[in-house]
Amino acid sequence: MAGAAGARRSRSTGRVTLADVAQAAGVSPITVSRALRGERAVAPELCERVRAAAAALGYVPDPAARALASSRxxxxxxxxxxxxxxxxxxxxxxxxxxxxxxxxxxxxxxxxxxxxxxxxxxxxxxxxxxxxxxxxxxxxxxxxxxxxxxxxxxxxxxxxxxxxxxxxxxxxSQRDAGRAITQQLLDSGRQHIAYVAAQLDPRTLERGEGYAAALAHAGLADRTNQVLSAEPSSMALGGAMLERVLLDAPQTDAIFFCNDDLAQGALLAALRLGIAVPGRVAVAGFNDLPGSDQMLPPLTTVATPRxxxxxxxxxxxxxxxxxxxxxxxxxxxxxxxxxxxxx
Amino acid sequence: MAGAAGARRSRSTGRVTLADVAQAAGVSPITVSRALRGERAVAPELCERVRAAAAALGYVPDPAARALASSRxxxxxxxxxxxxxxxxxxxxxxxxxxxxxxxxxxxxxxxxxxxxxxxxxxxxxxxxxxxxxxxxxxxxxxxxxxxxxxxxxxxxxxxxxxxxxxxxxxxxSQRDAGRAITQQLLDSGRQHIAYVAAQLDPRTLERGEGYAAALAHAGLADRTNQVLSAEPSSMALGGAMLERVLLDAPQTDAIFFCNDDLAQGALLAALRLGIAVPGRVAVAGFNDLPGSDQMLPPLTTVATPRxxxxxxxxxxxxxxxxxxxxxxxxxxxxxxxxxxxxx
DNA sequence: CTGAAAGCGCTTACAG
DNA sequence: CTGAAAGCGCTTACAG
Known part of the structure; x- marks a missing residue:
C-alpha cells in the first residue's frame, strides 16, 4: 500500500537494459545482443530497428554483466x-x-x-x-x-x-641499435668509446652487447669499457658518471649513454665543468627524449619508435x-x- | 555416454568460486562473502575457517560478478x-x-x-x-x-x-603560487617582469592573476606584461618566447614562465644566444620538473606537491x-x- | 535467421 | 550472527 507499483524487492539500478531495448524494438533480448555486437547474422531490418531503439533509449551495455556472462x-x-x-x-x-x-x-x-x-x-x-x-x-x-x-x-x-x-x-633490435650508434661514433673517428648505463634492465644490457660487437668488429675489443650502475637513471647521475669516466679512463674520447636522460645530464655537467663536447669527448644517447634536440650541443642519439x-x-x-x-x-x-x- | 559426469551445458570457467570456498569451509556462500569482505559481524571462528579455505583454494573474487551484483x-x-x-x-x-x-x-x-x-x-x-x-x-x-x-x-x-x-x-592555490614566485622576483630587485605562458588552461591563467596581483601590490600594475600562447608547452617554444619577449620588450629584466619546460628551453636558448641569466634577465619557472636543478644556471621555480x-x-x-x-x-x-x- | 531457458559469480534484501 | 531466495544484466548453448 506504499504507492506506485513495483516498489518491492527491487534491486533495479535504473539503467536502461538490453531488455528495455528489446521491448522497445519488439524483439527478444538475444536479438538485441546480437544486433548490437554485429555477431551472427540478424535480418537487416531488425538490426536497424534495434539500433534505433538503442539510440532512442540511450542504451549503454553494462561491461560488468557482459564480462560475467562471456567471461571476458x-x-x-x-x-x-x-x-x-x-x-x-x-x-x-x-x-x-x-x-x-x-x-x-x-x-x-x-x-x-x-x-x-x-x-x-x-x-x-x-x-x-x-x-x-x-x-x-x-x-x-x-x-x-x-x-x-x-x-x-x-x-x-x-x-x-x-x-x-x-x-x-x-x-x-636493441642490440642492433646499440651497435649502430657505436658505429656512428667509430665512423667519426673515435677510438676510446665507453658505454655508460644505469637501471640495468635487459634492454640496456643488449645495447651494451651491440656496443661491444661494434668495437670488436672494428678490432677494438680490448678497448671495451662498460660502466654500469644499478641506480635509477637520472640527469644528475649522468653528470656524475661522465666525471667518473673521464677521471678513471682519461683517454676516453666518446661516451654512449644508454638513455638520453643520462646523456642530457652529462652534457649539462660538461658545460658546467668546461669540458668541450664533442671536442674533448663526444656524447651520444638513446631514445631521443624531449629536450635532446635543445641541448648545447644538441644530442646525437637513437630515435626509437615507441x-x-x-x-x-x-x-x-x-x-x-x-x-x-x-x-x-x-x-x-x-x-x-x-x-x-x-x- | 561421453565419459565423466557434468559435461553437459556447462559454462563453468574453471575458476574457484565463492561456492567452492563455502563448501570447503562448511558454511553458506553469503557467510563467505561477508567474512572475506569484513562486512557485518561474522563469528571469529567461522571467519578464520573461511579465510583458511579461501587461501587453500587460492580463491580470487570475480570483479565482474561483484560489480554486477553490487552495481559498483x-x-x-x-x-x-x-x-x-x-x-x-x-x-x-x-x-x-x-x-x-x-x-x-x-x-x-x-x-x-x-x-x-x-x-x-x-x-x-x-x-x-x-x-x-x-x-x-x-x-x-x-x-x-x-x-x-x-x-x-x-x-x-x-x-x-x-x-x-x-x-x-x-x-x-595556483594564484598564490604565481604571486609568490613573482614576489620573489620583485624582492631580488627586478622591475620589468613578464609572465610567459603556453597551453592556456585555467590554472595557467590563475598563475597569471597571481603575477598581476603581485605587480599591482608593488605599484607596478602598469608594467604588467603577459605573453600568452595557446600552443602546447615545450622547451623549443620556451626558447622562442624568450627571444620574442626580449625583442618586443627589451626593458624586461625577469621572466616568469608558467611551466618549467618553457623555462628550461629559455635557459638553453639563452646559453645558445649568449644572453646572461640572471645578469641580463632572470628566469623563473613552475613545477620543479626533472632537470630544472641541472640547468645552467639552475632554475628558480615553484615546487608543486603533485x-x-x-x-x-x-x-x-x-x-x-x-x-x-x-x-x-x-x-x-x-x-x-x-x-x-x-x- | 530467431528465441526460450539457463547460467556467469557474486551481493542485496528479507527472515530468523 | 547465519542463511535461503532472488536478482544484477548480459551471453552461451540448444533448439527450431
Whole structure:
C-alpha cells in the first residue's frame, strides 16, 4: 500500500537494459545482443530497428554483466616498468589511443623492474579476466610466463622483437641499435668509446652487447669499457658518471649513454665543468627524449619508435582478441640514428 | 555416454568460486562473502575457517560478478589533460600507489584539455560504474558536472582547491603560487617582469592573476606584461618566447614562465644566444620538473606537491567510497618557492 | 535467421 | 550472527 507499483524487492539500478531495448524494438533480448555486437547474422531490418531503439533509449551495455556472462572483460592490461620514463608513457599513450576507440579500457600495471611485482600484477590482473595483455620485454620469470600462457589471454610483448620466444612481439633490435650508434661514433673517428648505463634492465644490457660487437668488429675489443650502475637513471647521475669516466679512463674520447636522460645530464655537467663536447669527448644517447634536440650541443642519439610500437602492438592485440589472423607475429619497427652536434 | 559426469551445458570457467570456498569451509556462500569482505559481524571462528579455505583454494573474487551484483565496480577513473606533462604522470603514479593496494584499479582518461573529450570520457567511464572519480581542476562544462553529480559516484578534484565549488578537492592555490614566485622576483630587485605562458588552461591563467596581483601590490600594475600562447608547452617554444619577449620588450629584466619546460628551453636558448641569466634577465619557472636543478644556471621555480596531491586525493576518495566521513573536504597542500641561481 | 531457458559469480534484501 | 531466495544484466548453448 506504499504507492506506485513495483516498489518491492527491487534491486533495479535504473539503467536502461538490453531488455528495455528489446521491448522497445519488439524483439527478444538475444536479438538485441546480437544486433548490437554485429555477431551472427540478424535480418537487416531488425538490426536497424534495434539500433534505433538503442539510440532512442540511450542504451549503454553494462561491461560488468557482459564480462560475467562471456567471461571476458573489455580490459586490456598493460605492464610497464616505470611511469617516470617518458619512453613508457609514450608507449602507453599510443596504446590507449588505439584501444579506447575500439571499445577497450586500459589497465596499467607498474612493475618497477621487479619480477616479483610483475608476477603479482599479472595475478591480480588475470583475475579481472582481461581481454588482452601487453607486457614490456621478453624477460620474465617462469612463473609469470606460466601465468600468461595458462590464462589463454592473448598477449603481445613490446620493445624487443622476440622471434625465439614465440608468441607475439612488436619492437626493434636493441642490440642492433646499440651497435649502430657505436658505429656512428667509430665512423667519426673515435677510438676510446665507453658505454655508460644505469637501471640495468635487459634492454640496456643488449645495447651494451651491440656496443661491444661494434668495437670488436672494428678490432677494438680490448678497448671495451662498460660502466654500469644499478641506480635509477637520472640527469644528475649522468653528470656524475661522465666525471667518473673521464677521471678513471682519461683517454676516453666518446661516451654512449644508454638513455638520453643520462646523456642530457652529462652534457649539462660538461658545460658546467668546461669540458668541450664533442671536442674533448663526444656524447651520444638513446631514445631521443624531449629536450635532446635543445641541448648545447644538441644530442646525437637513437630515435626509437615507441609510439608506433604502442599503436602496432595494440592493433595486433585487437586482431588476436577478435580471433582474426595476424600475418606477422613479430614486428620489427627499426630505429633511427639521429646525428646532431654532440658526436 | 561421453565419459565423466557434468559435461553437459556447462559454462563453468574453471575458476574457484565463492561456492567452492563455502563448501570447503562448511558454511553458506553469503557467510563467505561477508567474512572475506569484513562486512557485518561474522563469528571469529567461522571467519578464520573461511579465510583458511579461501587461501587453500587460492580463491580470487570475480570483479565482474561483484560489480554486477553490487552495481559498483572496483575501478576508479582518473581524468587528466595530458600524458606528456610530467606533472600529471606523477599525479597518476601517486594515485595508483595508494589505490592499488586498497584493491582498486585505475582507469585513465586523457582529455587533451578539451571539454568535449572530458564529457565523452565521463560518459564512457560512468557506464563502467566506477567506485570513484578523480578529475583535474574545477573548470568543466555544465554537462560534465551534471554527469558527475547525477551519477552519485564520489569525486575528488585535484590540483586546485575549490572551496567555492563544494564537493571535494585537493591541491593548492595556483594564484598564490604565481604571486609568490613573482614576489620573489620583485624582492631580488627586478622591475620589468613578464609572465610567459603556453597551453592556456585555467590554472595557467590563475598563475597569471597571481603575477598581476603581485605587480599591482608593488605599484607596478602598469608594467604588467603577459605573453600568452595557446600552443602546447615545450622547451623549443620556451626558447622562442624568450627571444620574442626580449625583442618586443627589451626593458624586461625577469621572466616568469608558467611551466618549467618553457623555462628550461629559455635557459638553453639563452646559453645558445649568449644572453646572461640572471645578469641580463632572470628566469623563473613552475613545477620543479626533472632537470630544472641541472640547468645552467639552475632554475628558480615553484615546487608543486603533485605526488602528495595524488596520494591525499586517493586517500580521501577511499574514505568516500567506503562511506567514511571526511573531516576536511578541501585540502590545501601548499607549494614551495625554490630559489636557485636563475633568479 | 530467431528465441526460450539457463547460467556467469557474486551481493542485496528479507527472515530468523 | 547465519542463511535461503532472488536478482544484477548480459551471453552461451540448444533448439527450431
Amino acid at each position: 572483460s573489455s580490459h586490456v592490461a598493460v605492464l610497464i616498468p616505470k611511469l617516470s620514463n617518458t619512453l613508457f608513457v609514450d608507449l602507453l599513450d599510443a596504446v590507449q589511443n588505439t584501444l579506447v576507440p575500439a571499445g577497450y579500457q586500459t589497465l596499467i600495471g607498474v612493475t618497477h623492474y621487479s619480477a616479483a611485482e610483475e608476477e603479482a600484477a599479472l595475478r591480480s590482473f588475470l583475475a579481472h579476466r582481461p581481454a588482452g595483455l601487453i607486457v614490456t620485454g621478453s624477460d620474465r620469470s617462469a612463473a609469470a610466463c606460466a601465468l600468461i600462457d595458462g590464462s589463454g589471454v592473448p598477449c603481445v610483448r613490446v620493445m624487443e622483437v622476440g622471434r625465439e620466444e614465440g608468441g607475439y612481439s612488436v619492437g626493434f 609510439r608506433e610500437i604502442g599503436a602496432q602492438a595494440a592493433q595486433m592485440l585487437l586482431k588476436l582478441m577478435r580471433g582474426q589472423p595476424v600475418d606477422a607475429p613479430h614486428l620489427d619497427l627499426g630505429f633511427q640514428v639521429v646525428r646532431r652536434a654532440s658526436a | 565496480s572496483s575501478h576508479v577513473a582518473v581524468l587528466i589533460p595530458k600524458l606528456s606533462n610530467t606533472l600529471f604522470v606523477d599525479l597518476l603514479d601517486a594515485v595508483q600507489n595508494t589505490l592499488v593496494p586498497a584493491g582498486y584499479q585505475t582507469l585513465i582518461g586523457v582529455t587533451h584539455y578539451s571539454a568535449a573529450e572530458e564529457e565523452a570520457a565521463l560518459r564512457s567511464f560512468l557506464a563502467h560504474r566506477p567506485a570513484g572519480l578523480i578529475v583535474t581542476g574545477s573548470d568543466r562544462s555544465a554537462a560534465a558536472c551534471a554527469l558527475i553529480d547525477g551519477s552519485g559516484v564520489p569525486c575528488v578534484r585535484v590540483m586546485e582547491v575549490g572551496r567555492e565549488e563544494g564537493g571535494y578537492s585537493v591541491g593548492f 605526488r602528495e596531491i595524488g596520494a591525499q586525493a586517493a586517500q580521501m576518495l577511499l574514505k568516500l567510497m567506503r562511506g567514511q566521513p571526511v573531516d576536511a573536504p578541501h585540502l590545501d597542500l601548499g607549494f614551495q618557492v625554490v630559489r636557485r641561481a636563475s633568479a
